[in-house]
Amino acid sequence: MGVIRVWLLLMSIMALAVPEACSELNGLRLELAHVDSNGNFSKLELLQRAALRSNHRMARLTAAASGNKVQAPVHAGSGEFLMDLAIGTPGLAFSAIIDTGSDLIWTQCKPCVECFSQPTPVFDPSSSSTFTKLPCSSNLCQALPTFRCGASGCEYLYSYGDSSSTQGVLAGETFTFGTANPTSVSNIAFGCGDTNQGSGFSQASGLVGLGRGPLSLISQLGLGKFSYCLTSLDESKNSPLLFGSLADLGATAVRSTPLRKNPTQPSFYYVSLEGITVGGTRLQIPSSTFALQEDGTGGLIIDSGTSITYLELAGYRQLKKAFLSEMQLPVADGSETGLDLCFSLPSGSSTVEVPKLTFHFDGADLDLPAQNFMIMDSTTGLLCLTIMASSGLSILGNFQQQNIQILYDLKKEVLSFVPTQCDQL
Structure with missing residues (x-):
């Protein structure tokens, strides 16, 4: 049995951008802030907000995993973490959502046809000496899922699975990362959006895609x-985002699993989940439950922008049954949290025993510490499982990724991970 202590649900994750400055870009370090870090929310409110965003994002992602044919790939387009950067010459600072579920880098641009309210001034391309519109003949224009050749060059429409979208021109610009030791990179292709709509964008002034396609930041940096x-x-500490040579895992206990490809959803990072152990018992879940199907449905992706882990219903039912059997606490109504399975805490308790949880991936076991799958809120007296059911697509969420350094190696097509005290990295 693992031991879980009273965890403050969501403390601020402050962003202090400290990238590596180098004459040749071999590595880059950025710092991430949680989207609610400055909101002064209660623990219950923070959990409710995270669960609501996760459910909304899950709905976007499963739009691609239904039995219906999809004409173009579906992208996630929201997230839980922000990064600071600047665009243009001179640079205009703004914060952007990072999203491992999409590729396009974009921000709102003047003159706006339809723009949402954002926390920083809208970028004016006419004020930058390094702004250039990309032609339709460019490889990155051709990489867009939807574009047309117009008077402005490469005109794009990028949709996010529901009514959310960004529309404008694909352009090239200088981006500057960090503030303490800024690193500038020229000729980054981005969407200069003059028509942007939908929920989930207003926490920031744009989005930085970290997906597997050629338009993403990691692909364009070439690292x-x-x-x-x-x-x-429960800590107000930085979450580092590392690129290139700085991204390597230094510890010896590294475990790795292959990244799988889904031609119908090429941006997503798929991994093969082969089984789950709760306590000391491996659950009797058919091997096909989390498998990526030939038609592109099913499978499991690892995602930075979803807080909660979602498991295909057949697998989740077995997991829930095991926790109900193993937990020595009464079941409670956790509907106010937005989660499915909650238990009542004993009066005055500060620690509770919970069963161990292991996810068995292809070639690698992920042993999760208790705080990575159970959330305790002493004010409501609830202890809740941060795993829920899904239909079609499964997602490994960021609650389950705490204090684990996770490496996405696009060249080797491998995902590696190692337990790490992230505030000391």
Whole structure:
């Protein structure tokens, strides 16, 4: 049995951008802030907000995993973490959502046809000496899922699975990362959006895609790999995002699993989940439950922008049954949290025993510490499982990724991970 202590649900994850400055870009370090870090929310409110965003994002992602044919790939387009950067010459600072479920880098641009309210001034291309519109003949224009050749060059429409979208021109610009030791990179292709609509964008002034396609930041930087290490949600510590040579995992206990490809959803990072153990018992889940099907449905993706882990219903039912059997606490109504399975805490308790949880991936076991799958809120007296059911697509969420450095190696097509004290990285 693992031991879980009273965890403050969501403390601020502050962003202090400290990238590596180098004459040749071999590595880059950025710092991530949680989207609610400055909101002054109660623990219950923070959990409710995270669960609501996760459910909304899951709905976007499963739009691609239904039995219906999809004409174009579906992208995630929302997230839980922000990064600071600047665009243009002179640079205009703004914060952007990072999203491992999509590729396009974009921000709102003047003159706006339809723009949402954002926390920083809208970028004006006419004020930058390094702004250039990309022609339709460019490889990155051709990589867009939807574009047309117009008077402005490569005109794009990028949709996010529901009514959310960004529309404008694909352009090239200088981006500057960090503030303490800023690193500038020229000729980054981005969407200069004059028509942007939908929920989930207003926490920031744009989005930085970290998916597997050619339009993503990691692909355009040409550094081949990135890693992040998400600090515990009860700490107001930085979460580092590392690119290139700085992304490597230094510890010896590294475990790796192949990244799988889904031609119908090429941006997503798929891994093969082969089984789950709760306590000391491996669950009797058919091997096909989490498998990626030939038609592109099913499978499991690892995602930075979804807080909660979602498991295909047949697998989740077995997991829930095992926790109901193993937990020595009464079941409670956790509907106010937005989660499915909650238990009542004993009066005055500060620690509770919970069963161990292991996810068995292809070639690698992920042993999760208790705080990575159970959330305790002493004010409501609830202890809740941060795993829920899904239909079609399964997702490994960021609650389960706390204090684990996770490396995405796009060249080797491998996902590696190692337990790490992220606030000391």
